[in-house]
Amino acid sequence: MSTSLSSCSSRSRSASVQPGSPSAASARHWNSSATSPQLVGVVGLEIHAQIYASTKLFSSSQVCFSSPPNSSVSFFDAALPGTLPVLNRRCVEAAVMTGLALGCTINKRSLFDRKHYFYADLPAGYQITQQRLPIAVGGRLSYSHLVGRKRNQVVDKNVRIKQIQLEQDSGKSLHDSYRSQTLIDLNRAGVGLMELVLEPDMSCGEEAAAAVRELQLILQALGTCQGNMSEGQLRVDANVSVHRPGEPLGVRTEVKNINSARFLARAIDYELQRQMAVVEGGGTVLNETRAFDFKSGQTVPMRDKEGLQDYRFMPEPNLPPLILYERETVPAHTDPRQVVLVDQLQEQLPELPRVTRDRLVTTYGILPEHSFTLVNEDGLVDYFVGVVQQTRAEPKKVIGWVLNDLLGLLKQQCLTVSQSCPLGVPLKWSLCVCARVCVCGEPCRQVLQELWKGSGKSAKHIVEEQGLGLMRDRSEIQQVCRRVIDSHPDEVSALRAGNKNVLNKLIGQVRKQTKGRADPQLVRAILEEELSRPPFHGETT
Ligand SMILES: Nc1ncnc2c1ncn2[C@@H]1O[C@H](COP(=O)(O)OP(=O)(O)OP(=O)(O)O)[C@@H](O)[C@H]1O
Ligand SMILES: [Mg+2]
Numbered sequence: 429m430s431t432s433l434s435s436c437s438s439r440s441r442s443a444s445v446q447p448g449s450p451s452a453a454s455a456r457h458w459n460s461s462a463t464s465p466q467l468v469g470v471v472g473l474e475i476h477a478q479i480y481a482s483t484k485l486f487s488s489s490q491v492c493f494s495s496p497p498n499s500s501v502s503f504f505d506a507a508l509p510g511t512l513p514v515l516n517r518r519c520v521e522a523a524v525m526t527g528l529a530l531g532c533t534i535n536k537r538s539l540f541d542r543k544h545y546f547y548a549d550l551p552a553g554y555q556i557t558q559q560r561l562p563i564a565v566g567g568r569l570s571y572s573h574l575v576g577r578k579r580n581q582v583v584d585k586n587v588r589i590k591q592i593q594l595e596q597d598s599g600k601s602l603h604d605s606y607r608s609q610t611l612i613d614l615n616r617a618g619v620g621l622m623e624l625v626l627e628p629d630m631s632c633g634e635e636a637a638a639a640v641r642e643l644q645l646i647l648q649a650l651g652t653c654q655g656n657m658s659e660g661q662l663r664v665d666a667n668v669s670v671h672r673p674g675e676p677l678g679v680r681t682e683v684k685n686i687n688s689a690r691f692l693a694r695a696i697d698y699e700l701q702r703q704m705a706v707v708e709g710g711g712t713v714l715n716e717t718r719a720f721d722f723k724s725g726q727t728v729p730m731r732d733k734e735g736l737q738d739y740r741f742m743p744e745p746n747l748p749p750l751i752l753y754e755r756e757t758v759p760a761h762t763d764p765r766q767v768v769l770v771d772q773l774q775e776q777l778p779e780l781p782r783v784t785r786d787r788l789v790t791t792y793g794i795l796p797e798h799s800f801t802l803v804n805e806d807g808l809v810d811y812f813v814g815v816v817q818q819t820r821a822e823p824k825k826v827i828g829w830v831l832n833d834l835l836g837l838l839k840q841q842c843l844t845v846s847q848s849c850p851l852g853v854p855l856k857w858s859l860c861v862c863a864r865v866c867v868c869g870e871p872c873r874q875v876l877q878e879l880w881k882g883s884g885k886s887a888k889h890i891v892e893e894q895g896l897g898l899m900r901d902r903s904e905i906q907q908v909c910r911r912v913i914d915s916h917p918d919e920v921s922a923l924r925a926g927n928k929n930v931l932n933k934l935i936g937q938v939r940k941q942t943k944g945r946a947d948p949q950l951v952r953a954i955l956e957e958e959l960s961r962p963p964f965h966g967e968t969t
């Protein structure tokens with residue numbers, strides 16, 4: 429196979445080129461030795477985001493992930509004859525907010541349609557969706573991914589959004605292999621979904637995973653979807669094809685219902701490899717629906733979706749067109765409860781993750797890659813900002829402490845910052861104490877570990893009890909500095925020869941020998957002072 433998928437950066441559309449334009453795709457990828465260009469991957473996603481609402485899209489049944497099977501099913505959800513849909517205002521607002529945040533045009537008039545298919549967990553035999561005229565069109569999802577050996581170079585990319593449509597979720601089929609039965613749970617039937625259809629602007633699994641992670645953050649910031657992929661709140665269908673740049677797009681396969689960003693990347697890259705092998709072997713790719721088997725890491729054809737689907741779309745006769753307004757266009761005497769105002773929702777949009785990251789970098793001078801980690805972890809931005817404000821410690825020190833020590837502990841316990849409440853409050857105070865007393869490093873880690881055990885002792889108490897406070901005694905530190913200088917002759921000569929970077933190594937040694945307690949600023953000052961003196965006779969020059 430002539431194309432490697434180890435990295436998509438060489439084959440992906442770069443930040444400076446308008447995504448999706450044929451010229452962008454044909455501008456590179458030519459194999460200098462070959463007469464025809466190499467095959468490249470094309471990826472387009474359909475993302476189903478479950479709307480964060482207390483009730484379903486067209487009924488008043490509760491939405492609850494963990495309720496007992498079939499305990500939240502209204503007559504309408506079960507498709508009993510004579511029942512009618514009543515549109516949930518909250519779902520409409522969520523779709524409008526999502527569209528606005530992604531720069532879409534909001535259609536002031538949109539329509540509902542029936543999409544028919546036969547499946548046991550779809551009792552009506554059709555799903556209500558928005559095929560002809562969806563609520564939002566156009567728009568763009570900007571995302572970044574970190575590349576480079578240390579993953580510290582930020583590459584910005586864009587993917588165009590074709591449309592966002594409101595639709596119903598289906599029920600769930602639960603397969604009981606022991607009894608050879610399939611059981612149906614209709615709790616999910618009729619839950620509000622936003623289907624976001626993305627244009628085929630991506631070229632590999634890594635890009636698709638980064639785009640989905642960014643969308644997840646945006647939806648969470650908006651509060652329109654909780655975005656928990658493992659609970660199925662965000663499910664992705666990956667459309668994948670290969671072609672030679674300059675030629676029409678290849679036949680796509682659709683890998684259905686992927687519920688983790690990591691699996692999404694793996695499924696797409698596997699599927700690209702598979703299709704490239706087919707095309708290079710002279711075969712043709714079939715337009716089929718496939719599933720990802722995470723155990724084998726392979727995609728396999730789905731038996732139930734063989735052949736071309738005819739959904740027999742028709743207008744939904746029980747729902748009038750959905751009309752949205754701006755404040756100025758609301759007709760007189762309209763019931764305000766029946767009105768969704770687009771301009772009002774626009775004003776209510778919160779700060780989006782991209783803006784938060786930029787703000788963290790400019791306000792606190794932290795590295796861009798650190799701003800990504802802060803924003804990616806639920807509750808960590810507020811935590812970081814709170815600690816900086818309360819301690820007035822240098823943000824660069826706080827970020828080191830938060831990312832290295834706090835996150836390490838949280839990961840061990842499989843917790844997020846928000847979940848660590850009620851520990852959150854004492855933790856914040858412990859950070860304050862640590863920032864004042866011992867700045868960062870090993871002593872802070874010890875304090876945190878003690879607090880985590882829940883002994884009830886305060887951070888200050890632990891610092892005093894274990895003698896973890898910052899060491900500020902000049903003569904004590906000077907002695908350690910001298911010992912370190914004497915035992916590192918090569919480093920000292922390198923420093924004296926002008927290699928200033930070596931100083932950090934010596935500072936590190938002093939901190940190590942004092943178990944991280946020596947005040948780093950004092951250590952630096954003493955080392956510089958000691959090393960500025962002319963060497964004694966016999967000492968390395
Ligand atoms: N050649 C291609 N290669 C990869 N992706 C493609 C290609 N052509 C279209 N796509 C992607 O396929 C998706 C099509 O989604 P859309 O909802 O319009 O139709 P569908 O998949 O036929 O319908 P359904 O909603 O029933 O799955 C889009 O995300 C689009 O970007
Ligand atoms: Mg679709």
Ligand SMILES: [Mg+2]
Nearest residue numbers: 474665667682
């Ligand atoms: Mg599809």
